[in-house]
Amino acid sequence: MEDNHLEGMIPSTFKNFQRIQKLRLEGNRLFGDIPAFIGDLTQLYFLRLDRNILEGSIPPNIGNCQKLQYLDFSQNNLRGSIPLDIFSISSLTNLLDLSRNKLSGSLPKEVGMLKNIDWLDVSENHLCGEIPGTIGECISLEYLRLQGNSFNGTIPSSFASLKGLQYLDISRNQLYGPIPDVLQNISSLEHLNVSFNMLEGEVPTNGVFRNATQVAMIGNYKLCGGISQLHLPPCSVKRWKHTKNHFPRLIAVIVGVVSFLFILSVIIAIYWVRKRNQNPSFDSPAIHQLDKVSYHDLHQGTDGFSDRNLIGLGSFGSVYRGNLVSEDNVVAVKVLNLQKKGAHKNFIVECNALKTIRHRNLVQVLTCCSSTDYKGQEFKALVFDYMKNGSLEQWLHPEILNAEPPTTLDLGKRFNIIFDVASALHYLHQECEQLVIHCDLKPSNVLLDDDMVAHVSDFGIARLVSSIGGTSHINTSTIGIKGTVGYAPPEYGMGSEVSICGDMYSFGILMLEILTGRRPTDEVFQDGQNLHNFVATSFPDNIKEILDPHLVTRDVEVAIENGNHTNLIPRVEESLVSLFRIGLICSMESPKERMNIMDVTKELNTIRKAFLAGFCTPCN
Structure with missing residues (x-):
C-alpha cells in the first residue's frame, strides 16, 4: 500500500496478520505511534514505514522480529533513543534506515552486533556522543551514513576493518582530531564526506584520497596537506621522529x-x-594622558541628564545622548552606577587603557569624567562615539521602537553584524596588548552606525567598575558583575572565573538570537528549555521553522513558502546551516566544547563567500 494518500493511524487490526512477511506502508500520511504489535509480527522479513509522519519512540519489541532483513523507519518524527533490541536482530542483512527523524542519545556500542548489515543509515537525527568503535565489527557494511548529527570525539580507526565499505558520510558533526591514515587502506571506498567538522592535521594521499572528486572535506579549517587538487594549506614541519636521540x-x-x-x-x-x-604620582596635576571633561560639561550637554536624552539602560549604568563643545559632535555618555567609592587612580588607568583600544568594530572611548555632581556625590562617566542607528536590540525586537515603518534587518545585514561582532571579539581576545574579556556581550551592547556597521560597546567595563571598587583584576570569582541572565554562561552561575570561553558562550547565544529573533529569556523557554535546545531540536532539517520571519530576503522567503527548507537557494541554505552550527557549538554548556574566536572567524570568512555567492548568482 506504499505511495498512496492513506491517512490516520496504523489500524490495530493489523495485529491479526500473524503470518505476514512483507509490509510496505511508506510514502503515505500515517501518523501516531508505531504500534507495539509490530513486534508480534514475527514472520516479517521486510518492513517499510518511511516517509510518513509517525511519531513517538521505536517500540523495543521490534527485536522480536528475528527474521527481519530490511527495516526502514526513515523520514518520520520519531523521538527518543534507539532501542538496543533493534541491534539484536541478527537477520538484518540488507538495510537499517532510521534517518531524518528526531532520535537522540548515543549510537549504542551494540551496533557491532549487526555483522551482516549492508546499509546502515542514522543520518540527520540528534544523536550525540562518540561514534562507537564497535561499528568496525559490521564487516559486511557497504554504505554507512552518520551525517547531520552531533557526534563528537575522533574518527574511529576501526573503520579500517570495513573492507567492503563503498560510501562513508560523517559530515556535519562535531568530530575532531586527525583523519585516520588507515582509511586510505579501504580499497573499495569510493565516496568519503567529512565536511563541516573540526578535524585537523595532515590528509592522507592514497586510496580514496587520491581523487579529489571522491572526497569532501570543506569546513575543516585545520586540515592540511593532501593532494594538490584539494587546495589545502601545506602542513608544518613534522616533529622530530627519534625523540630519544634528541633528548x-x-x-x-x-x-x-x-x-x-x-x-x-x-x-x-x-x-x-x-x-x-x-x-609623577597619579594624583599630581601632570596627568595628561586622557583629556577629561567636567561634570558641568556633561550636565549641560545632556540637558541635566534628562529622560528625553536617555538612550539606554544597563547593569553598568545609564547612557545619554549629548552634545559637547569640546568634541564638536553628538556623543554618548555612559554614567556609571557606582556601588563603591574611591579608586580614582585605578579609574584613570583603566580609562587610559580603554582609550588605546581601537578597532573598526569597537565603540571608541573619547574621554572620561571623574568628579562630583551638584549634590556632592561621586560621579564617573565615559564618553563614546554616538551611533545613530541605535542598538541591535532595537532592530531585532522592533516592537520596542515607536518607528514607522517597523525596523527590520534582512539576512545580509544580520550576517554582516555577526561577522563584525566576531571581528571585535577576535581583536579583544587575540590582538590586544592585554587580554580583554567583555563579560556582557548581548544585543543592547552591539551598536550600529550610519552605514549599519556593528560596533561592540561596554568592552572592559567590568574591569573598569571593579577598579572603582578597589579590585585590581576581574579574573576572580568574587566579582559580582558577570553578565546578563540568558547571555552569561552557566559556569558563571556556579562561581567560575570569567573567561574567553564565557564570551564565546554569549557570542553563540547572540548568533542564535540574531537568526531566530528570539531572546534567550523568551517566556516560551520554560521547564528546562532554552534557546540553544530550541535551535538544536530543529537543526539542521527544520531551520525554516526557527528562522526569524522578518529575517529572509524576498528570494529566500519565496523558497521557504514552498513548504520545505530544501527549496532554499542551495548556497544560502548551506550558509544558514553553517551559521546555526557555529551558534550551537559556541553555546554548548561545557566550556571545553565551545569554539574559539580564531576558528569562528575562519569559518565565517568561508561562509561569507558562499553566502554572497548564493545571493549574487542569478537564479534560472
Missing part, C-alpha cells in the same frame, strides 16, 4: 630558554622600578 639537545634548549627568561625578567623589573620612581 639531551632538548634539555639543553629548555635550560637555555629558562635562563634567558629569568635574566630578562630581572632586567625588566629593574627598569620598571626605576621608571616608577621617576614618574
Whole structure:
C-alpha cells in the first residue's frame, strides 16, 4: 500500500496478520505511534514505514522480529533513543534506515552486533556522543551514513576493518582530531564526506584520497596537506621522529630558554622600578594622558541628564545622548552606577587603557569624567562615539521602537553584524596588548552606525567598575558583575572565573538570537528549555521553522513558502546551516566544547563567500 494518500493511524487490526512477511506502508500520511504489535509480527522479513509522519519512540519489541532483513523507519518524527533490541536482530542483512527523524542519545556500542548489515543509515537525527568503535565489527557494511548529527570525539580507526565499505558520510558533526591514515587502506571506498567538522592535521594521499572528486572535506579549517587538487594549506614541519636521540639537545634548549627568561625578567623589573620612581604620582596635576571633561560639561550637554536624552539602560549604568563643545559632535555618555567609592587612580588607568583600544568594530572611548555632581556625590562617566542607528536590540525586537515603518534587518545585514561582532571579539581576545574579556556581550551592547556597521560597546567595563571598587583584576570569582541572565554562561552561575570561553558562550547565544529573533529569556523557554535546545531540536532539517520571519530576503522567503527548507537557494541554505552550527557549538554548556574566536572567524570568512555567492548568482 506504499505511495498512496492513506491517512490516520496504523489500524490495530493489523495485529491479526500473524503470518505476514512483507509490509510496505511508506510514502503515505500515517501518523501516531508505531504500534507495539509490530513486534508480534514475527514472520516479517521486510518492513517499510518511511516517509510518513509517525511519531513517538521505536517500540523495543521490534527485536522480536528475528527474521527481519530490511527495516526502514526513515523520514518520520520519531523521538527518543534507539532501542538496543533493534541491534539484536541478527537477520538484518540488507538495510537499517532510521534517518531524518528526531532520535537522540548515543549510537549504542551494540551496533557491532549487526555483522551482516549492508546499509546502515542514522543520518540527520540528534544523536550525540562518540561514534562507537564497535561499528568496525559490521564487516559486511557497504554504505554507512552518520551525517547531520552531533557526534563528537575522533574518527574511529576501526573503520579500517570495513573492507567492503563503498560510501562513508560523517559530515556535519562535531568530530575532531586527525583523519585516520588507515582509511586510505579501504580499497573499495569510493565516496568519503567529512565536511563541516573540526578535524585537523595532515590528509592522507592514497586510496580514496587520491581523487579529489571522491572526497569532501570543506569546513575543516585545520586540515592540511593532501593532494594538490584539494587546495589545502601545506602542513608544518613534522616533529622530530627519534625523540630519544634528541633528548639531551632538548634539555639543553629548555635550560637555555629558562635562563634567558629569568635574566630578562630581572632586567625588566629593574627598569620598571626605576621608571616608577621617576614618574609623577597619579594624583599630581601632570596627568595628561586622557583629556577629561567636567561634570558641568556633561550636565549641560545632556540637558541635566534628562529622560528625553536617555538612550539606554544597563547593569553598568545609564547612557545619554549629548552634545559637547569640546568634541564638536553628538556623543554618548555612559554614567556609571557606582556601588563603591574611591579608586580614582585605578579609574584613570583603566580609562587610559580603554582609550588605546581601537578597532573598526569597537565603540571608541573619547574621554572620561571623574568628579562630583551638584549634590556632592561621586560621579564617573565615559564618553563614546554616538551611533545613530541605535542598538541591535532595537532592530531585532522592533516592537520596542515607536518607528514607522517597523525596523527590520534582512539576512545580509544580520550576517554582516555577526561577522563584525566576531571581528571585535577576535581583536579583544587575540590582538590586544592585554587580554580583554567583555563579560556582557548581548544585543543592547552591539551598536550600529550610519552605514549599519556593528560596533561592540561596554568592552572592559567590568574591569573598569571593579577598579572603582578597589579590585585590581576581574579574573576572580568574587566579582559580582558577570553578565546578563540568558547571555552569561552557566559556569558563571556556579562561581567560575570569567573567561574567553564565557564570551564565546554569549557570542553563540547572540548568533542564535540574531537568526531566530528570539531572546534567550523568551517566556516560551520554560521547564528546562532554552534557546540553544530550541535551535538544536530543529537543526539542521527544520531551520525554516526557527528562522526569524522578518529575517529572509524576498528570494529566500519565496523558497521557504514552498513548504520545505530544501527549496532554499542551495548556497544560502548551506550558509544558514553553517551559521546555526557555529551558534550551537559556541553555546554548548561545557566550556571545553565551545569554539574559539580564531576558528569562528575562519569559518565565517568561508561562509561569507558562499553566502554572497548564493545571493549574487542569478537564479534560472
